[in-house]
Amino acid sequence: MRDSQKMAVIGGVAAAVVGLTGAGVWAFVGNDDEGGDTKGSVAADGKAPREVKTGPLSASEVRSGAKEFLGAWKSGDLKKAADRTDDSEAAAKALADFRSKGHAASVDATPQAAKGEDVPFALTARISYGKQKAVLNYGSSLHVVRDKSSGEPVVEWKPSVLHPQLKKGQSIRTDKAGTPPVRAVDRNGSPLSKDEHPTLGDVIDDLGRRYGDKTEGSAGLQTRIVDAKGKTQGPVLKQLSRPKPGELKTTIDAKAQSAAEDAVKGKAKASVVAVKPSTGEILAVANSPATGFNSALRGSLAPGSTMKIVTSAMLLDKGLASPGRAHPCPKYASYGGWKFQNLDKFDIKGGTFSQSFARSCNTAFITQAKKLKDDDLTKEARDVFGIGLNWKTGTGTFDGSVPVQSDAQMASSLIGQGGVRMNPLTMASVSATVKDGSFKQPYIVSPSLDKRTLAKAPRTMKPQVNKDLKGLMRTTATSGTAAGALRGLSGDVGGKTGSAEVDNQKKPNAWFTAYRNDAAAAAVVPASGHGGDNAGPIVRKVLEAAG
DSSP states (O other), rough: OOOHHHHHHHHHHHHHHHHHHHGOOOOOOOOOTTTTOOOOOOOOOSSOEEEEEOSSSOHHHHHHHHHHHHHHHHTTHHHHHHTTBBBBBHHHHHHHHHHSSSSSSOOOOOOOOOOEEEEEEEEEEEEEEETTEEEEEEEEEEEEEEEETTEEEEEEOOOOTTOTTTTTTEEEEEEEEEOOEEEETTSSSSHHHHTTGGGGHHHHHHHHHGGGSSSOOBEEEEEEEOOOTSOOEEEEEEEOOOOBBBBOSSEEEEEEHHHHHHHHTTTOOEEEEEEOOTTTTTTEEEEESSSSSSSSHHOBBOOGGOOOHHHHHHHHTTSSSOSSBBOOOOOOOOOEEEEEEGGGGGGOHHHHHHHHHTTTTTTHHHHTGGOOTTOOOOOOHHHTTTSOOOOOSSSSOOBBBBOOHHHHHHHHHHHTTTOOOOHHHHHHHHHHHHHHHSSSOOOOOOOOTTTTTOOOSSSSHHHHHHHHHHHHHHHHHHHTTTTTTTTTOOSSEEEEEEEETTTTTOOOOEEEEEEEEEEEEEEETTTTTHHHHHTHHHHHHHHHHHH
């Protein structure tokens, strides 16, 4: 092409641009056949160039932008509706989720008078979940903007367009409202309400979470706002059907439970548990105050001299003690650099092991430390009494700990100090093991409900050891430190007191554990003093009701 022809073409284009500046800005789409640098070119299809509008939206544009979006949404054309926003990908997902996960079968959206570029609208969503139908009515608002690419009016997409309470990362979901609630009943079918038995409140709630879906109850259906993990955020938008509680049978004995609650009432931080030795069923759980931390099942405290039951079983098994045999009980005994003493520094000259157990002589046990291995007590507690095994009671529990210790700490553990940690549940189980002769893991809901496997102790107490240990606990209940609390209680009775020292605490924690017939119980009253005086009456009252 000659230079004069080139100039004519270029000049013509230039003239066209100049001639159109008054009508707005135009975009040119195409290519330069000659490879030149052209900032504007003719349209690819050879048609007239397309105008991209800029500047503020007119009132009619705001109306049309809102109308096209809401109309497409109402008609069910979610792709078209999403395309009428400034973020079609996010809008498409949110609208689709509302239909599929929110179960919004259809919507009816009616725009109202615009306020500038904001358009409020009324929405009616028809929710359909299985046989359940509901109508969800609410108002929302959208904001119309000019699309940067096309210049057309579109909806500025944000979650609140779908619902005014929606935030980023949230969605609307219609489904079952968690697990069905439970109506807990005791072993005989009597209701166990949180109003009547507030100390069981956290246990009943926990049982509901664990076993609600294993009852014949129903959770009910809800439309609600959830986060990315499905967790409910904010209020329920629509309740399609009400939840129906399912009956959950527990091992609790309502009579024993009421007695336990009365027994701990007014005693600061007191707690008690009762179990059935022949089965391991938990009969009662009570704490004071009734609400708050459940120390009866989940506490972790040094058990003091009640631990001597386990230590005695070990000594009897090893032949280091025998009820009627002479056994040392001096005022003091040293081991591992520590000097131990008895309460009020008493001693028993020429006494037997039975007398030492009945009077809770500390030094009778400390003197045997030199004959033991560091892990002997740990093994006895775990292998015979099930302490420290993984109990599956049906609710959250702390299952005791008897760690391997050495030197003075090992000696301390023999009398329930050092690193030994228990609670009323585990100590009630210790007494129950003595009464039955073998460990039966405690539980509050039958394992048949969820097919869980209960913990089993590796070995059973030797018959002679069991006989001797029962005799020791019986003597303690009739003429020893437990006699004051248990005297006159009929049936096959045995008990043990305990007082656990705590650093920077004026009075020790009072412990008491005992059995009567086919019931065993244990209680602790922190910072109260002697076990027989403070925890003993609690246990007696429970055993009277349960045994």
